[in-house]
Amino acid sequence: MRRRSIISAVLAAAVALVCAGTVxxxxxxxxxxxxxxxxxxxxxxxxxxxxNHTIYRPGTxxxxxxxIYVWGNGGCSANGTSQLNFLREIASHGFLVIASGSPNxxxxxxxxxxxxxxxxxxxxxxxxxxxxxxxxDTSKIAVGGFSCGGLEAYAVSNDSRITTTTIxxxxxxxxxxxxxxxxxxxxIAYFIGGSSDIAYPNAIDDWGKLPAGLPAFMGNLNVGHxxxxxxxxxxxxxRVAVLYLKWRLKGDTTAGTNFVGPNCGLCNxxxxxxxxxxxxxxxxxxxxxxxxxxxxPTPTPTNGGPQGCSAAYSxxxxxxxxxxxxxxxxxxxxxxxxxxxxxxxxxxxxxxxLWNGISSGTSGNVTVTNQSYNGRxxxxxxxxxxxxxNGTGAGATVTCTAG
Numbered sequence: 001m002r003r004r005s006i007i008s009a010v011l012a013a014a015v016a017l018v019c020a021g022t023v024x025x026x027x028x029x030x031x032x033x034x035x036x037x038x039x040x041x042x043x044x045x046x047x048x049x050x051x052n053h054t055i056y057r058p059g060t061x062x063x064x065x066x067x068i069y070v071w072g073n074g075g076c077s078a079n080g081t082s083q084l085n086f087l088r089e090i091a092s093h094g095f096l097v098i099a100s101g102s103p104n105x106x107x108x109x110x111x112x113x114x115x116x117x118x119x120x121x122x123x124x125x126x127x128x129x130x131x132x133x134x135x136x137d138t139s140k141i142a143v144g145g146f147s148c149g150g151l152e153a154y155a156v157s158n159d160s161r162i163t164t165t166t167i168x169x170x171x172x173x174x175x176x177x178x179x180x181x182x183x184x185x186x187x188i189a190y191f192i193g194g195s196s197d198i199a200y201p202n203a204i205d206d207w208g209k210l211p212a213g214l215p216a217f218m219g220n221l222n223v224g225h226x227x228x229x230x231x232x233x234x235x236x237x238x239r240v241a242v243l244y245l246k247w248r249l250k251g252d253t254t255a256g257t258n259f260v261g262p263n264c265g266l267c268n269x270x271x272x273x274x275x276x277x278x279x280x281x282x283x284x285x286x287x288x289x290x291x292x293x294x295x296x297p298t299p300t301p302t303n304g305g306p307q308g309c310s311a312a313y314s315x316x317x318x319x320x321x322x323x324x325x326x327x328x329x330x331x332x333x334x335x336x337x338x339x340x341x342x343x344x345x346x347x348x349x350x351x352x353x354l355w356n357g358i359s360s361g362t363s364g365n366v367t368v369t370n371q372s373y374n375g376r377x378x379x380x381x382x383x384x385x386x387x388x389x390n391g392t393g394a395g396a397t398v399t400c401t402a403g
Contacts (some may be wrong), residue, residue, distance in 0.1 A: 208355065
């Protein structure tokens with residue numbers, strides 16, 4: 001697991017320095033558009049009832065209820081204005097945004113502070129006489145974070161009150177934390193700074209381990225780890241974050257067309273796009289293929305096994321010297337209680353890490369069997385596994401046998 005372990009060490013050591021630079025950039029932005037570009041000019045405030053947090057809100061509350069977005073800063077910094085332009089931009093489109101850390105604060109945050117933000121917003125919505133009384137939509141709550149703040153967002157994403165999770169330039173540092181991915185049940189979106197982003201390999205690794213059927217979006221913009229948070233209105237990351245939150249928290253399907261389907265608004269642009277299980281209306285999804293403007297190997301056709309299962313192989317990501325691939329297993333005709341996939345790798349390809357399966361061998365002919373939690377499938381139900389490998393991913397073949 002060379003790529004993941006190296007990036008883990010580098011990210012852990014460097015994230016504070018990278019985000020410290022972002023803090024310096026955005027605390028006193030030179031190109032700030034005061035109030036954001038939305039219809040409700042916004043700024044930030046604090047509350048004695050929510051210590052060590054920064055609250056971004058429209059200056060005049062709109063007539064409709066405000067969905068809630070809670071945010072973890074880069075570097076787990078306790079400076080709630082370290083992504084000021086970005087967060088104020090979101091608030092200006094009719095959201096209540098709460099960042100961990102006080103304005104221009106110091107020190108570090110914890111994931112518990114995100115939960116405190118949600119608790120406070122829910123309580124304020126029900127507090128008679130308060131300015132937010134009945135003005136917040138507590139059924140629509142999103143959590144997000146940049147870099148280290150993204151790790152905090154992962155940590156609380158299983159909160160039943162959360163509608164969707166957004167991960168910005170982040171990915172789990174250790175395989176021992178992958179349980180946080182397996183427990184995801186609500187839509188998730190990744191906004192990453194491209195292959196030069198220090199968090200890119202970890203984000204791609206997480207993407208390959210998401211539960212089967214989970215609605216998920218990944219967009220990569222080639223800006224590196226620092227993102228565009230300090231640009232006017234949060235730059236391109238700010239624009240896309242607003243669109244995603246409008247879709248997921250306000251039901252704006254026009255905004256949603258930027259993320260769904262092979263001709264989505266972000267497809268075939270400077271963004272590199274991948275999709276899983278996305279529909280505009282939130283109905284039962286048809287599995288969505290990865291969509292990306294950069295060339296990638298064509299998925300291997302499904303090969304049916306003789307004992308009730310089929311397997312389909314696809315390359316999720318390819319870079320110089322390595323790739324991430326996924327194998328989707330489907331029960332055919334009747335329920336199965338276990339599966340075994342015969343995987344033939346291209347010449348020179350060597351598996352370095354594999355998830356959601358148990359493998360024998362790392363090159364050539366490899367056999368992968370189910371884990372204890374994904375082997376029992378009803379007719380038509382799918383599960384699968386993913387792996388990261390050295391070499392080139394095109395040309396692998398798979399065959400499935402139920403067992």
